Amino acid sequence: MSIQFFKYQGAGNDFILIDNRGLSFKDTDNKIVHKLCDRRFGIGGDGFMLLQNHPDFDFEMRYFNADGNPGSMCGNGGRCIVAFAKHLGIIDSETNFLAVDGPHYAKISDEGNWVDLQMIDIDTISKDGEAYVLNTGSPHYVAQMQGLESYDVYHNGKEIRNNETYRSEGINVNFVEDQGDHLFVRTFERGVEDETYACGTGVTAVALSMAYRKGQTGHVETPVKVLGGNLNIKFDYDGSRFTQVFLCGPAEKVFEGKISI
Ligand SMILES: N[C@H](CCC[C@H](N)C(=O)O)C(=O)O
Secondary structure, three states: OEEEEEEEEEOOEEEEEEEOOOOOOOOOOHHHHHHHHOOOOOOOOOEEEEEEEEOOEEEEEEEEEOOOOEOOOOHHHHHHHHHHHHHOOOOOOEEEEEEOOEEEEEEEOOOOOEEEEEOOOEOOOEEEOOEEEEEOOOEEEEEEOOOHHHOOHHHHHHHHHOOOOOOOOOOEEEEEEEOOOOEEEEEEEOOOOEEEOOOHHHHHHHHHHHHHHHOOOEEEEEEEEEOOEEEEEEEEEOOOOEEEEEEEEEOEEEEEEEEEO
């Protein structure tokens, strides 16, 4: 069987997208997803998404990590699927869609390549030593450091992700360096089991953790630089709860094609 696919990227976090409104793609075989995401034997991608119809929403986002297993929420994937929905003519400038962590509101630029995606509200941040641990739709570990440019994110991230605390469920490991007018973030992603060029729920977790650490309340905007570009996180913080959390950034179609599965 041959399927039509679309390849998108958001700040270098790249995804395979399938219009599955006709339910032609049966996702029971995770090996197929894993192979499609392989950069040598498939199309290549950090994740794989099915856009499906839903009776109460514009569409439903079903996300899989590159290892073929269903993932938790993917922020950059969410922004890319909104751009895809606009490309397909399902939405115009705003949308309400359903993802694994619940409903999401998003707005998209007229050109269709810049998406502001609302993330879930957060009221729980815990600590693991000096690091912050929180769930922004996906679980994240946030460690502050200096010298991130030359840091070994792969080996250190992998070690934390596989330590006794996190081994079974896994966690996404973010390293952050404050560079003055912006934060610089690098992430080791669970499910990809490698460093990616950007992680949307990750930079969101980082921005919230830094505000929590500083007790920075009110409306906060945090520009973040990642390996694949720039993202902006906006939210309101009243000292106990983060609301109106928006992950803002680029989402672009790279190519499309057909592949036999
Ligand atoms: N790249 C994603 C995170 C994918 C989530 C996945 N790695 C997991 O923990 O299941 C993002 O932009 O938020």
